[in-house]
Amino acid sequence: MRKHTGRDVLKLLAFLLLVAAAAYVLFFTPTGALFRTAEGRNALVKDLDTLVQSAGPLGPVVFVLIYTLGILFLPATPFTIAGAVIFGKFHGMLYNLTADVLGASISFYLGRYFLHGVARGFLETRMPWLDRKAAEEGFSVIFYLRIFWFPFIVLNYAAGATRIRFRDYLLGTVLGLLPPVFIFTYFVGAMKEVLATYRRPADLLTFDLLFPVLLLVFSFFLPTLLKRLRKGRELVP
Secondary structure, eight states, X not given: OOOOOHHHHHHHHHHHHHHHHHHHHXXXXXXXXXXXXXXXXXXXXXXXXXXXXXXXXGHHHHHHHHHHHHTTTSOSHHHHHHHHXXXXXXXXXXXXXXXXXXXXXXXHHHHHHHHHHHHHHHHHHHOHHHHHHHHHSHHHHHHHHHHTTOOHHHHHHHHHHTTOOHHHHXXXXXXXXXXXXXXXXXXXXXXXXXXXXXXXXXXXXXXXXXXXXXXXXXXXXXXXXXXXXXXXXXXXX
């Protein structure tokens, strides 16, 4: 059994200070209002749009960089909305997914550096089954939690604190985020296009708006379907 050291405790305290700083920015500063309110999110989209346009051909790179760094400690949803509004349904999905994966990867390694020492001792003594499952079935755990829209930042750092291999985490993140990011980005991008020519409620009954809603419903059944497929393959001699 591994006991945590003083260095592990210091790393945990440093991480908690980072979290406290992010919470202060989010809840007690004008910058945080960009994420807390609808008006703030609209302002964030406009500011990012202006910045992207001023960057010219490097606009997508600037957006992905800001998105990646922002979601290390701030909510991802406002950035995802901005990607859909600025770049549209398809390009927005590509840039959103890229930034989500990069941000999730950096957060994973931050979690491994700051939290793994203390968490390892706790998991080995209190929850060894969870640590073992994370090591043996890391891909499945991450994939299913991503599909079920588990809180993004929490999962990123929590995964880094366990024994999950990064390759399993990365693959589970990419495949698990693909459906929700596509659905959300497609819906927001389609809503922007519809509202640009909106005249009556019937205008909302379009394929572009109904399609992501149907995909959202289907995504909740996807983990069950995948489990059944896996069991079926295991039964095949």
